[in-house]
Amino acid sequence: MSTQVNLENTQQQMRKGILEFVILSVLARNDAYTSDIIAELKKAQLIVVEGTLYPLLTRLKNGGLLTYRWEESTQGPPRKYYALTEEGRNFLVALKSTWEELTIAVDHISKNN
Amino acid sequence: MSTQVNLENTQQQMRKGILEFVILSVLARNDAYTSDIIAELKKAQLIVVEGTLYPLLTRLKNGGLLTYRWEESTQGPPRKYYALTEEGRNFLVALKSTWEELTIAVDHISKNN
């Protein structure tokens, strides 16, 4: 068994590509800052780390799907609260559709064995 | 909207990571050579191209999850038929479980919006 093909790696590779969808989904309900988002994902058994999340949020913000505002915190430094733009909401609708098509396709194939 | 965040790219990124699972699933039913695999996936609305498939099959073979045999063809050059190893079957079971956990997590998050 080579280092490349092992369960952990494959699980990680499976996470690639879906985090945009997942993050946008979390923010569709409520504005949130990073620790909120991480906690929300963790509740759903999806572990995402800050080294992933920050660049992702920045990318989505730069792409026009998110906006943010600073908010003072009584528990530490200021927090950056992210929110979906209208464009972000539209994009999320398309992503949800894509996800559904993908899972149907995969389930169809994997159920055949 | 930057080049990085567009639907096509995101759809492609969503495919990353699941193709191992999908290919092993196809081969769990029957030995197959590449065009068979591509056709099977296409039937399920999953388009995969040869530049992706060949290196992937090689990787899985090198990792001990697949074996292959050559078979003469009356329609052209010989074909390389791949089959799951015992190890491949075990790995597939784990992948299926992982996929289910992932979809449950994602659906849970996306259904909340």
Place this chain on the structure above:
DNA sequence: AATCAGTACTATGCAATACAAAGTACTGGA
């Protein structure tokens, strides 16, 4: 006032993989 722990954000290098593209090789038919 200075220090520290906890909290929050930023940046970067690495590993892995889907894909486009280029190329090699085999077979039967023209």
Place this chain on the structure above:
DNA sequence: TCCAGTACTTTGTATTGCATAGTACTGATT
């Protein structure tokens, strides 16, 4: 012999999750 169709191999590129290193802010403690 040449060609089209078929099958396989290789490689470079773009993208992204993660580990890691670092910066910055705040309130509490010394």
